[in-house]
Amino acid sequence: MTRKSHSITIRDVARQADVSVATVSRFINRNAPVSAEVAERISKVMTELNYVPHAAARHLATRRTRSIGLLLTTINYDFFSPLLSGLEKVVAENHHNLLVATYRADLRKEYPPPVGPHNTDGVVIFADAVKEDQLAQWHRMNFPMVLVHRTPPPHLNIPYVTVENKAASRRIVDHLIEVHGRRHIVFTRGLVDHEDSHWREMGYKDALEAHGIAYDPKLVVNGEFDREVTYREMKTFLSNNHPVFDAVFASDDDSALGVIRALQDVGMSVPDQVSVVGFDDQHFSCILPLPLTTVRAPTEAVGRAAGQQILNMILGEPAEQKILLPTEVVIRQSCGCSARKSMPKEVIAQKR
Amino acid sequence: MTRKSHSITIRDVARQADVSVATVSRFINRNAPVSAEVAERISKVMTELNYVPHAAARHLATRRTRSIGLLLTTINYDFFSPLLSGLEKVVAENHHNLLVATYRADLRKEYPPPVGPHNTDGVVIFADAVKEDQLAQWHRMNFPMVLVHRTPPPHLNIPYVTVENKAASRRIVDHLIEVHGRRHIVFTRGLVDHEDSHWREMGYKDALEAHGIAYDPKLVVNGEFDREVTYREMKTFLSNNHPVFDAVFASDDDSALGVIRALQDVGMSVPDQVSVVGFDDQHFSCILPLPLTTVRAPTEAVGRAAGQQILNMILGEPAEQKILLPTEVVIRQSCGCSARKSMPKEVIAQKR
DNA sequence: CCGGTTACAGTAACCGGTTACATTATGACA
DNA sequence: TGTCATAATGTAACCGGTTACTGTAACCGG
Numbered sequence: 001m002t003r004k005s006h007s008i009t010i011r012d013v014a015r016q017a018d019v020s021v022a023t024v025s026r027f028i029n030r031n032a033p034v035s036a037e038v039a040e041r042i043s044k045v046m047t048e049l050n051y052v053p054h055a056a057a058r059h060l061a062t063r064r065t066r067s068i069g070l071l072l073t074t075i076n077y078d079f080f081s082p083l084l085s086g087l088e089k090v091v092a093e094n095h096h097n098l099l100v101a102t103y104r105a106d107l108r109k110e111y112p113p114p115v116g117p118h119n120t121d122g123v124v125i126f127a128d129a130v131k132e133d134q135l136a137q138w139h140r141m142n143f144p145m146v147l148v149h150r151t152p153p154p155h156l157n158i159p160y161v162t163v164e165n166k167a168a169s170r171r172i173v174d175h176l177i178e179v180h181g182r183r184h185i186v187f188t189r190g191l192v193d194h195e196d197s198h199w200r201e202m203g204y205k206d207a208l209e210a211h212g213i214a215y216d217p218k219l220v221v222n223g224e225f226d227r228e229v230t231y232r233e234m235k236t237f238l239s240n241n242h243p244v245f246d247a248v249f250a251s252d253d254d255s256a257l258g259v260i261r262a263l264q265d266v267g268m269s270v271p272d273q274v275s276v277v278g279f280d281d282q283h284f285s286c287i288l289p290l291p292l293t294t295v296r297a298p299t300e301a302v303g304r305a306a307g308q309q310i311l312n313m314i315l316g317e318p319a320e321q322k323i324l325l326p327t328e329v330v331i332r333q334s335c336g337c338s339a340r341k342s343m344p345k346e347v348i349a350q351k352r
Numbered sequence: 353m354t355r356k357s358h359s360i361t362i363r364d365v366a367r368q369a370d371v372s373v374a375t376v377s378r379f380i381n382r383n384a385p386v387s388a389e390v391a392e393r394i395s396k397v398m399t400e401l402n403y404v405p406h407a408a409a410r411h412l413a414t415r416r417t418r419s420i421g422l423l424l425t426t427i428n429y430d431f432f433s434p435l436l437s438g439l440e441k442v443v444a445e446n447h448h449n450l451l452v453a454t455y456r457a458d459l460r461k462e463y464p465p466p467v468g469p470h471n472t473d474g475v476v477i478f479a480d481a482v483k484e485d486q487l488a489q490w491h492r493m494n495f496p497m498v499l500v501h502r503t504p505p506p507h508l509n510i511p512y513v514t515v516e517n518k519a520a521s522r523r524i525v526d527h528l529i530e531v532h533g534r535r536h537i538v539f540t541r542g543l544v545d546h547e548d549s550h551w552r553e554m555g556y557k558d559a560l561e562a563h564g565i566a567y568d569p570k571l572v573v574n575g576e577f578d579r580e581v582t583y584r585e586m587k588t589f590l591s592n593n594h595p596v597f598d599a600v601f602a603s604d605d606d607s608a609l610g611v612i613r614a615l616q617d618v619g620m621s622v623p624d625q626v627s628v629v630g631f632d633d634q635h636f637s638c639i640l641p642l643p644l645t646t647v648r649a650p651t652e653a654v655g656r657a658a659g660q661q662i663l664n665m666i667l668g669e670p671a672e673q674k675i676l677l678p679t680e681v682v683i684r685q686s687c688g689c690s691a692r693k694s695m696p697k698e699v700i701a702q703k704r
Numbered sequence: 705c706c707g708g709t710t711a712c713a714g715t716a717a718c719c720g721g722t723t724a725c726a727t728t729a730t731g732a733c734a
Numbered sequence: 735t736g737t738c739a740t741a742a743t744g745t746a747a748c749c750g751g752t753t754a755c756t757g758t759a760a761c762c763g764g
Contacts, residue, residue, distance in 0.1 A: 361719090413723080
């Protein structure tokens with residue numbers, strides 16, 4: 001209110017340095033030669049006046065915001081920490097800003113996305129944070145986008161970066177079958193609209209089929225990538241008369257925790273009676289009482305790659321249509337493999 | 353480049369709806385009466401044209417960006433996930449945007465802070481992300497700021513929100529002394545410039561003094577709030593001839609992990625020989641092989657409070673000068689208290 | 705010495721909104 | 735009926751930068 005805020009402008013600098021605003025602008029942006037003498041004068045006045053160019057004015061004139069948006073469904077989840085970290089790093093290195101926003105489904109009717117062409121030069125979109133029609137519209141107007149942990153809808157060639165879900169899921173379920181002789185494997189599904197969940201389930205099915213095991217929909221439990229939900233659903237599963245099972249492939253590490261707890265509740269021992277494996281290799285997975293056998297997803301690298309991509313697109317340089325980062329099965333003990341006697345080395349070595 | 357981007361402007365809408373730009377503006381901002389008939393027309397044209405006001409133009413005209421900045425030293429740390437989550441929630445609820453930026457010390461010489469008055473209507477500053485002279489300058493120009501996990505320098509009455517460090521540290525060290533009879537307690541210090549670390553050390557000293565135990569600087573180890581650093585420093589500590597000790601108060605949970613690993617390396621048993629306690633109650637702390645006795649810091653609430661504060665300041669409403677959120681000692685097993693037989697309930701119940 | 709290039713600098717239009725001020729129509733009230 | 739408040743709308747200046755266009759002086763090869 002009444003922020004008269006005699007903010008000092010480029011004209012103040014120009015006047016004080018006895019040059020034109022154009023010259024000051026050129027000096028700031030180094031996009032045209034300025035004599036050493038004048039440069040010196042401008043520079044001095046700028047620090048004297050503590051001048052910082054007004055971003056909005058610059059944006060308006062250049063039609064570039066130098067900021068990129070990140071659209072998430074939620075932040076409240078450890079998973080996003082490395083993603084954000086990787087993204088912010090490359091965005092900052094390239095002198096851009098990062099606008100982080102969530103766009104929950106219930107807001108979609110009433111408001112347009114909080115970040116978009118009006119706001120940013122491009123956006124990174126996680127999973128199903130925005131709907132297809134919005135993607136299509138932005139695509140039509142050539143607005144730079146990179147999808148993360150999802151693929152574009154058909155006929156929209158929007159670059160995306162995600163991780164190898166299916167093959168790794170296949171391998172970790174193979175491990176359960178081949179090494180531990182498990183044949184009745186529960187899958188706790190993630191969020192239904194989530195491609196990660198879909199492909200992890202595909203990998204699961206693949207593994208079953210490859211070993212001549214029939215897919216039994218009764219062995220699939222909903223978990224929503226959530227520890228608590230998975231716990232509840234597993235309890236329900238266990239309290240009804242359920243098919244025999246001897247292993248659980250949880251769609252992520254967090255839900256694996258819910259699974260383990262539910263099993264312990266009813267007195268089933270992990271990993272002796274039931275092997276449990278997860279996905280993601282989150283920060284906590286290696287330091288659990290029963291270190292989790294899981295699939296390592298390079299989430300920080302996903303963030304970096306997405307940042308690199310969106311910056312390329314903004315600069316008009318070519319972007320990869322598809323970046324699929326490799327994942328890796330990490331054998332620990334929750335599947336039944338032998339225990340080490342102390343906390344694993346990686347507790348320490350693991351990059352934060 | 354050559355993004356001709358015939359972005360549709362308010363004048364396009366005005367022309368098509370056969371009204372003036374002022375009327376359209378008034379309709380959009382609902383800050384002056386517009387006849388129902390005209391409103392209808394404008395509304396229709398707007399959706400037809402898919403018009404979204406250009407943020408920069410609006411910012412320039414109103415001198416308000418409707419976005420608030422968050423300045424961190426680093427993101428790569430699970431600790432920030434709940435902070436961000438809480439902050440983003442209230443910022444979004446109040447129709448503002450969140451600009452997340454890191455400002456590492458090595459950038460400070462060369463660049464001004466990536467977020468500031470040129471960019472945002474106010475900033476939330478974590479710990480020592482910006483230096484005192486910068487704080488002073490912003491304060492002088494009345495730029496809204498809220499400090500988080502730090503207090504303002506003397507004579508700058510900048511509102512801050514942080515957690516109760518000293519009293520809780522005192523209590524958890526009391527616990528070590530009174531319940532477990534420990535009297536030779538190592539403290540692994542956090543980052544030296546970090547107030548949290550400072551006050552946690554003060555609480556530690558208080559507890560010692562209250563029990564007539566002399567403070568021994570040889571029992572203080574540097575840890576920098578970092579698992580790996582703490583591990584290394586503890587190893588160094590243990591390999592030189594060190595004073596006898598029977599407990600460790602780590603300045604945060606992450607470093608407690610490093611401590612435990614270092615102790616296990618040299619064959620000391622936790623908690624039998626040495627009690628270990630931490631601070632923060634991070635997401636993983638309750639699911640460790642040895643669940644950590646620690647102090648719960650309400651980090652998500654800190655984020656929410658900071659958001660509320662900065663929004664108040666921006667709206668010119670009064671802000672609390674100081675918000676000190678309570679912390680709570682959480683007794684688990686790493687101090688030597690009795691174990692429960694399965695994973696603690698809170699693994700499930702804990703809010704994500 | 706001349707035409708042409710280049711280095712350097714200034715003027716002013718423009719980016720797309722907001723809003724102070726002006727204008728007209730309308731209804732209320734004395 | 736004249737006065738006044740109010741509703742509804744328009745005109746144009748302004749926010750603080752960038753940049754197209756223009757101009758001058760210095761420099762260069764012939």
